[in-house]
Amino acid sequence: MLPDRCSVLEKGKQCVNPPEFIVSIISNKDEYMIGVTCEKHKQIVSGKIEILQNEGKVNDGKISFSSIKVVGTDCIHADTDDFIQIDMK
Numbered sequence: 001m002l003p004d005r006c007s008v009l010e011k012g013k014q015c016v017n018p019p020e021f022i023v024s025i026i027s028n029k030d031e032y033m034i035g036v037t038c039e040k041h042k043q044i045v046s047g048k049i050e051i052l053q054n055e056g057k058v059n060d061g062k063i064s065f066s067s068i069k070v071v072g073t074d075c076i077h078a079d080t081d082d083f084i085q086i087d088m089k
Helices: 039-054
Strands: 021-027 029-035 064-066
Touching: 021 039, 029 039, 039 064
Parallel strands: none
Antiparallel strands: 021 029, 021 064
């Protein structure tokens, strides 16, 4: 499950764009997911990760942007019998 919005804050507000890339660091044959970003913030995220790597706050390694592929399905259908009501009394 991924966030439904880009991980970047703009002027203190969450970016409203949907994520287009999974951002990760590839280091020593391991891959660490850092977050998700939209196309608009791809360069900003890359620059920030490089700064964090230079400060030793993030593992050194290659920054990777993997495209997110949206998958939709209509094979799950709800029936009224599927719903339950919880009485909180």
